[in-house]
Amino acid sequence: MRVLEVKGVSLKFGKVKKLDSCSFFTKENEIFGLLGQNGSGKSSLIKSLMGFNRPYEGEIDFSCQRDEVGYVPQHFAFYPEYTVEENLYFFRSLAKKKRPIAEIIRQFGLSDYRKVRAERLSGGYKRLLNIAITMVRPLRLLILDEPTASMDVVMRHMIMDIVEGIGRSGVSVLLTTHYMDEAARYCSRVALISSGKIRATGTVDELVSTLGGDYSVHAKIPDPRQLAASLKKAGFAPQVEGQAVHTHIPNELGNKGTIKALKVYSKFAITSLTVEEPSLSKVIEGLTKNA
Amino acid sequence: MLKMPTLFINEIYFSLKQGGLLYLLFLYPLLVIAIVGYAFNAQPTVVVPLGIYSEDQAIVETLSNYKSFQIFSAPSALEAESYVRQGIAPVSFIITQCDFYYNLGRRTDQMPCDKRLYIVMVQDPSRTTEVSFLKMLFDSALMEQMSVSAKEIEGVQAKAAELRKDLPLAIDEISSTRGILVSEQQELDTVNRSISLEEIGATMRDIDSLMSFMQQASGQSASAVSELRVLKANISSEEASLEADLGGFGGKLNSIQIGITGAEMRRNSYSSKLASYDARLSNAIAYADSAYSYASAAYSAAPSAATYNALSQISATRSELYSLQNDLRSAKAELDSINFAGLRQDAADASNYVYSSQAKASVASYSAQQRIESAVGSLSQFSSASQEIYYSLSKTRSRASQIYSSAEQAKKRMGELQGGIADAVSKTYKTQEKLSSSNALLARFIAISPEDFVPPKIAESKFMNSKSQLIFTFPFLIMVNIALFAVLYPIVISSKLQEHGVEDRLRQGGGSLSFIVGRFAGDYAIVAFQTMLFFMFAIAIFGVVQIYTFQIFLQAATILFVAIPFTALGFLLSRLVKKVATGLLLSLLLFIPMVFLSGKLLPFSFMDLPIRLVGSIQIFTVSLNLLELSFFRCSMAWCGPINYAAGILYLGALSFFFLLLSLVLWFMNSSPGRAQFGKKLSG
Numbered sequence: 001m002r003v004l005e006v007k008g009v010s011l012k013f014g015k016v017k018k019l020d021s022c023s024f025f026t027k028e029n030e031i032f033g034l035l036g037q038n039g040s041g042k043s044s045l046i047k048s049l050m051g052f053n054r055p056y057e058g059e060i061d062f063s064c065q066r067d068e069v070g071y072v073p074q075h076f077a078f079y080p081e082y083t084v085e086e087n088l089y090f091f092r093s094l095a096k097k098k099r100p101i102a103e104i105i106r107q108f109g110l111s112d113y114r115k116v117r118a119e120r121l122s123g124g125y126k127r128l129l130n131i132a133i134t135m136v137r138p139l140r141l142l143i144l145d146e147p148t149a150s151m152d153v154v155m156r157h158m159i160m161d162i163v164e165g166i167g168r169s170g171v172s173v174l175l176t177t178h179y180m181d182e183a184a185r186y187c188s189r190v191a192l193i194s195s196g197k198i199r200a201t202g203t204v205d206e207l208v209s210t211l212g213g214d215y216s217v218h219a220k221i222p223d224p225r226q227l228a229a230s231l232k233k234a235g236f237a238p239q240v241e242g243q244a245v246h247t248h249i250p251n252e253l254g255n256k257g258t259i260k261a262l263k264v265y266s267k268f269a270i271t272s273l274t275v276e277e278p279s280l281s282k283v284i285e286g287l288t289k290n291a
Numbered sequence: 292m293l294k295m296p297t298l299f300i301n302e303i304y305f306s307l308k309q310g311g312l313l314y315l316l317f318l319y320p321l322l323v324i325a326i327v328g329y330a331f332n333a334q335p336t337v338v339v340p341l342g343i344y345s346e347d348q349a350i351v352e353t354l355s356n357y358k359s360f361q362i363f364s365a366p367s368a369l370e371a372e373s374y375v376r377q378g379i380a381p382v383s384f385i386i387t388q389c390d391f392y393y394n395l396g397r398r399t400d401q402m403p404c405d406k407r408l409y410i411v412m413v414q415d416p417s418r419t420t421e422v423s424f425l426k427m428l429f430d431s432a433l434m435e436q437m438s439v440s441a442k443e444i445e446g447v448q449a450k451a452a453e454l455r456k457d458l459p460l461a462i463d464e465i466s467s468t469r470g471i472l473v474s475e476q477q478e479l480d481t482v483n484r485s486i487s488l489e490e491i492g493a494t495m496r497d498i499d500s501l502m503s504f505m506q507q508a509s510g511q512s513a514s515a516v517s518e519l520r521v522l523k524a525n526i527s528s529e530e531a532s533l534e535a536d537l538g539g540f541g542g543k544l545n546s547i548q549i550g551i552t553g554a555e556m557r558r559n560s561y562s563s564k565l566a567s568y569d570a571r572l573s574n575a576i577a578y579a580d581s582a583y584s585y586a587s588a589a590y591s592a593a594p595s596a597a598t599y600n601a602l603s604q605i606s607a608t609r610s611e612l613y614s615l616q617n618d619l620r621s622a623k624a625e626l627d628s629i630n631f632a633g634l635r636q637d638a639a640d641a642s643n644y645v646y647s648s649q650a651k652a653s654v655a656s657y658s659a660q661q662r663i664e665s666a667v668g669s670l671s672q673f674s675s676a677s678q679e680i681y682y683s684l685s686k687t688r689s690r691a692s693q694i695y696s697s698a699e700q701a702k703k704r705m706g707e708l709q710g711g712i713a714d715a716v717s718k719t720y721k722t723q724e725k726l727s728s729s730n731a732l733l734a735r736f737i738a739i740s741p742e743d744f745v746p747p748k749i750a751e752s753k754f755m756n757s758k759s760q761l762i763f764t765f766p767f768l769i770m771v772n773i774a775l776f777a778v779l780y781p782i783v784i785s786s787k788l789q790e791h792g793v794e795d796r797l798r799q800g801g802g803s804l805s806f807i808v809g810r811f812a813g814d815y816a817i818v819a820f821q822t823m824l825f826f827m828f829a830i831a832i833f834g835v836v837q838i839y840t841f842q843i844f845l846q847a848a849t850i851l852f853v854a855i856p857f858t859a860l861g862f863l864l865s866r867l868v869k870k871v872a873t874g875l876l877l878s879l880l881l882f883i884p885m886v887f888l889s890g891k892l893l894p895f896s897f898m899d900l901p902i903r904l905v906g907s908i909q910i911f912t913v914s915l916n917l918l919e920l921s922f923f924r925c926s927m928a929w930c931g932p933i934n935y936a937a938g939i940l941y942l943g944a945l946s947f948f949f950l951l952l953s954l955v956l957w958f959m960n961s962s963p964g965r966a967q968f969g970k971k972l973s974g
Contacts, residue, residue: 061967063972
């Protein structure tokens with residue numbers, strides 16, 4: 001069941017168009033990723049959903065009530081001078097429906113930091129507290145703006161695991177990120193936004209297979225001519241740049257084509273070898289270039 | 292609305308968590324008051340030349356004694372002006388009495404002359420600083436002088452109050468005397484009413500009717516006596532006739548007794564005859580029985596019709612005999628049953644009764660005659676007594692006539708007395724009214740603020756030489772503190788929360804009204820606390836003294852009140868600012884014009900009319916005036932409770948407006964925009 005439906009939302013700051021007819025929806029039990037590079041309009045779109053920006057066009061419909069929507073801003077939004085517990089208790093006191101604080105602390109792994117002032121937490125735990133404060137009331141839609149920005153890999157995974165758990169518990173999660181691997185791993189569906197416009201929507205596999213580009217094999221070899229000749233014989237179209245040989249394998253040939261090419265490469269004494277696969281990054285890159 | 296207390300407490304808690312707050316709350320007031328207190332306690336070092344022309348020489352003399360002024364007394368207004376032109380003095384005062392009214396820079400002729408002091412100030416435009424300083428000194432000196440004179444008036448008022456003490460007693464006494472008079476008048480009225488001429492007249496009429504009644508009674512008793520005597524004679528004759536009748540009746544009863552005895556004798560003879568008849572009948576029946584036996588035997592022996600008929604006749608005869616004998620016997624029994632002895636006894640009893648009745652009638656007649664005789668005697672006595680009563684009543688009647696005429700005269704006199712008492716009562720009313728109005732006048736005189744009596748007249752002043760000088764600057768100092776702290780504080784706190792991103796969260800969580808009221812109340816609590824500390828430090832540590840009666844509660848209340856609009860203004864501005872630095876800048880941008888346009892740093896008279904108008908109604912000036920009113924009771928600009936109430940209303944309305952605007956801004960920023968919640972979404 002759909003929780004959020006955005007139809008043709010456009011936003012202007014002065015004469016600059018920040019969002020252009022954006023449409024997408026999120027469903028229960030899914031993590032929906034809004035992907036795009038910095039400045040692509042992800043945060044503007046999120047803030048439009050929350051009413052912080054005023055779109056001049058479009059519709060934003062929620063199937064839930066306002067207090068069932070939680071928003072976690074990109075920056076830390078809590079009282080730095082308060083302890084973790086004080087922050088949670090205060091924001092919980094403003095909510096109509098409340099969740100037990102002990103449960104939230106346990107869910108976000110903040111048990112050891114209950115009495116620690118928020119400003120003294122590490123960046124990762126501040127990020128967790130930022131989300132935990134939003135979760136002091138029962139939600140049906142959780143919106144996270146860049147929840148793992150500037151985090152190390154371990155912390156990113158820790159945060160995203162918690163977010164995944166929230167998604168599995170029935171809450172619809174909408175997050176923005178520019179980490180493609182993160183989106184590929186955790187998001188059920190994604191929308192790709194570029195220059196304020198949603199360019200594509202679908203599952204990660206769908207987008208990668210259709211827009212993720214070709215496979216390519218890159219190798220360095222002292223005598224590239226023989227290798228290039230062998231590849232041509234095998235039906236490929238290699239490009240030679242100095243000692244480097246680049247071979248593009250059309251997407252429709254897939255892994256089989258790549259393996260066939262690698263068999264040719266293996267017959268030569270190559271000094272380095274890199275294989276590139278289709279990816280979300282390539283999808284974004286492609287869409288950005290086209291835009 | 293339930294979130295309001297939470298937000299209120301949180302606002303204070305957050306403030307207390309700020310490191311710099313300690314400085315703002317405690318150290319800043321101490322430092323400011325210490326610096327200002329020291330500065331004002333210093334001995335005056337500047338002597339300002341002052342040209343003056345005054346119709347009231349007392350003012351010139353007073354100012355001459357004033358250490359801060361070097362007085363150049365001018366013989367005319369033109370001369371005073373020339374002092375300024377020649378650079379002798381930066382300013383000259385031309386003080387006339389009631390020439391015109393100087394109001395907001397407009398010269399208005401024909402204004403009523405009151406106690407105000409009207410001053411034309413001629414000044415050197417190049418020496419505005421000195422002029423400004425001098426103006427402030429002059430204002431303060433005037434105010435202090437007013438207080439000195441006011442104290443003299445206070446003495447007069449105290450004496451008046453003492454005199455006034457006896458007035459209520461006198462009023463009470465008059466009132467109680469009137470009460471006595473009224474009660475006596477009422478008593479007199481009661482007595483007057485009790486002496487009723489009509490009643491005496493009625494009594495006289497009653498006596499008259501009684502006399503005629505007595506006369507009638509006497510006549511009637513005489514006729515009753517003669518009637519009784521006739522009655523007595525009648526009774527006597529009636530008695531004789533009754534006696535004769537009863538005697539005849541007794542004789543008849545005796546002959547009846549004899550007749551009864553004869554009848555008894557005849558009955559006895561008839562009874563013996565009947566007995567013989569019965570015996571003869573018994574024989575006849577016995578014959579009949581034997582005849583029947585013979586006839587029966589004959590029929591049995593030879594039954595025939597003849598024997599049968601004979602038998603039947605014998606049987607019938609025998610039955611008749613039996614029936615005759617029975618009748619005879621019952622007649623005899625009835626005859627025997629007549630009780631002649633009883634009849635005779637009854638006749639004897641009747642005879643006895645007649646004789647006794649005869650005796651009783653004789654006795655009764657005698658007794659009746661005796662009674663009639665006694666009644667005749669009584670009636671004769673009554674008749675003579677009636678005559679005596681009649682004479683007595685005649686005497687009483689003449690006495691009643693005398694009483695009537697005396698009562699008539701007494702009532703006339705009482706009416707005159709009552710009129711006199713009524714006049715006296717009405718006079719007590721008038722006297723009491725006069726005393727009460729005198730009392731009210733005295734009370735009004737005592738209640739009027741002493742300074743209202745005092746025409747501004749400068750005498751010796753200790754201004755600049757004692758701590759009391761601080762009092763003139765103290766309200767201004769408090770207002771500067773409030774204007775700076777109350778405006779700045781909500782902006783800093785709010786912009787800090789904006790920077791923390793907490794405001795966005797609060798917008799999601801808190802209701803609009805709860806947010807505005809709860810957070811405003813929290814900010815105000817801190818501001819009020821700091822302001823009160825400022826006030827208390829000044830009084831407790833630096834010994835700020837007051838000119839008039841110590842009215843610390845009114846002052847504290849006023850200070851707390853004037854902090855509200857400033858906090859509300861800061862709170863409104865905090866809705867527009869997102870960064871602390873911007874907030875600081877905005878506060879200062881507001882603070883400086885507010886203070887400069889208050890008329891304290893730069894006198895209003897130096898300003899153009901539009902600026903002066905803006906300065907007069909701006910929040911700082913109005914608050915300062917209100918505060919000065921609570922300190923001085925009657926400042927140069929504002930005076931009286933109406934002005935105080937107007938200031939309260941104005942600032943209250945401004946506070947409400949600022950908060951309402953904050954609420955609108957908050958509501959606009961918190962609204963979901965195009966988003967719609969609770970919609971049914973497909974698939």
